[in-house]
Amino acid sequence: MSSTDVRATAPTDPPPGAARALPAVLPGAVAAAVATVRRNATAFGALYPDSTTRDDRYPLRPATDEFAEGANRDWTTSFWPGMQWLAVELTGDEELRASALRHAADFARRVHAGEDLDTHDLGFLYTLSCVNAWRLAGDEAARDAALAAADHLLTRVLPSAGIIQAWGDLSDPAQRGRTIVDSLMNMPLLTWATETTGDRRYADVVDRHVAQVRTHLLRDDDSTFHTFYWDPESGEPLRGATEQGAGDDSCWSRGQAWGIYGFALHHRTSGDPDSLRASERCADYFLAHLPTDGVPFWDLVYGDGSDAPRDSSSAAIAACGLLELASVSQDTERAARYEAAGREMLTALVAGYTPADAAAADALLLHAVYDAPKGKGVDEGCLWGDYYYLEALTRLTLPDWVSPWWPATRADAGADGENA
Numbered sequence: 078m079s080s081t082d083v084r085a086t087a088p089t090d091p092p093p094g095a096a097r098a099l100p101a102v103l104p105g106a107v108a109a110a111v112a113t114v115r116r117n118a119t120a121f122g123a124l125y126p127d128s129t130t131r132d133d134r135y136p137l138r139p140a141t142d143e144f145a146e147g148a149n150r151d152w153t154t155s156f157w158p159g160m161q162w163l164a165v166e167l168t169g170d171e172e173l174r175a176s177a178l179r180h181a182a183d184f185a186r187r188v189h190a191g192e193d194l195d196t197h198d199l200g201f202l203y204t205l206s207c208v209n210a211w212r213l214a215g216d217e218a219a220r221d222a223a224l225a226a227a228d229h230l231l232t233r234v235l236p237s238a239g240i241i242q243a244w245g246d247l248s249d250p251a252q253r254g255r256t257i258v259d260s261l262m263n264m265p266l267l268t269w270a271t272e273t274t275g276d277r278r279y280a281d282v283v284d285r286h287v288a289q290v291r292t293h294l295l296r297d298d299d300s301t302f303h304t305f306y307w308d309p310e311s312g313e314p315l316r317g318a319t320e321q322g323a324g325d326d327s328c329w330s331r332g333q334a335w336g337i338y339g340f341a342l343h344h345r346t347s348g349d350p351d352s353l354r355a356s357e358r359c360a361d362y363f364l365a366h367l368p369t370d371g372v373p374f375w376d377l378v379y380g381d382g383s384d385a386p387r388d389s390s391s392a393a394i395a396a397c398g399l400l401e402l403a404s405v406s407q408d409t410e411r412a413a414r415y416e417a418a419g420r421e422m423l424t425a426l427v428a429g430y431t432p433a434d435a436a437a438a439d440a441l442l443l444h445a446v447y448d449a450p451k452g453k454g455v456d457e458g459c460l461w462g463d464y465y466y467l468e469a470l471t472r473l474t475l476p477d478w479v480s481p482w483w484p485a486t487r488a489d490a491g492a493d494g495e496n497a
């Protein structure tokens with residue numbers, strides 16, 4: 078099967094009426110980003126940068142009681158090999174490919190050793206590291222590791238509510254019955270697991286979880302709660318609450334961006350019209366709450382005139398989500414509008430949120446916010462902002478690009494039926 082065939086479920090042309098001209102800044106932005114990925118790969122080797130920069134430089138991931146400095150722990154390490162795979166797809170760079178495969182082996186070690194797996198973010202972690210290594214390089218050990226991660230994610234399902242618990246140990250009363258809008262982006266690992274094994278259990282969990290997120294985290298005004306609790310015993314929905322937003326009733330900017338992208342991906346793989354509508358609602362609210370330069374504040378409660386920090390990572394995720402939504406939208410006017418908005422958002426990032434001198438910063442994208450209420454990573458670069466920025470650049474640079482978030486079969490798999 079060729080990479081073009083893999084994309085058979087995606088429209089092959091841009092939506093009618095969509096802005097087709099590529100931003101003139103694109104090639105220069107891609108070249109600068111790839112140069113930084115190469116430089117960071119040489120600097121970090123087999124180790125992992127921290128989640129966010131400090132003064133525009135990525136330190137090594139700090140040591141903890143359990144883990145050495147630079148170890149593969151927490152939810153953000155896969156964005157690093159994820160960026161390397163994008164650079165490989167853009168340039169064919171063999172050294173980065175070898176580096177990304179070494180990271181895939183380390184992710185396989187992590188899941189088989191059971192290290193730091195108490196999180197819904199196994200989707201982010203194993204899609205970008207191991208599903209990529211399998212679909213782009215045929216790495217069977219990486220496929221096994223991604224399936225092990227998908228199986229572990231299934232253990233986090235709360236049967237009474239049909240949701241996947243976001244954080245912590247399953248016996249933690251503060252976290253039992255709680256899920257978060259970000260979880261939508263972890264569903265592609267499970268969708269892929271169904272595709273690659275033929276076992277519907279994974280996709281059934283996705284459909285139930287996404288329906289619950291759609292019903293309870295997406296509010297009537299089209300904004301989103303960051304997190305929501307269900308009664309663990311009865312499965313009754315209880316209440317929304319924030320973790321990283323300005324307030325329980327505010328709309329955390331990155332959460333809304335995860336909603337645009339995650340619901341659009343669910344629609345692509347399930348065909349569920351309710352997820353398409355949910356993505357459109359998230360997108361319309363997001364676009365209506367942007368300040369003049371098109372890059373959101375860290376919470377959408379803030380607007381023009383505020384001195385709150387921006388979250389460029391939210392814009393990078395939204396740009397990818399808008400481009401994804403445009404490609405699945407069935408309404409010509411909407412598709413054109415979302416495509417144009419995604420391109421404009423990326424152009425605004427290139428113009429105002431990238432380092433003037435790429436050698437002076439390790440981040441591809443400046444001015445993100447990780448967790449403002451806890452004072453973490455405020456006005457810094459971050460690994461996921463860098464990843465989605467490079468993904469958005471890749472989407473526009475390579476028209477036949479096959480996304481790791483789609484339940485793709487192996488890009489190089491032959492016509493011998495080896496795809497499940």
Ligand code: GLY
Binds near residue numbers: 259
């Ligand atoms: N803030 C960490 C997470 O969502 O998993």
Ligand code: GLY
Binds near residue numbers: 259321447
């Ligand atoms: N899931 C964590 C974040 O978006 O910060």
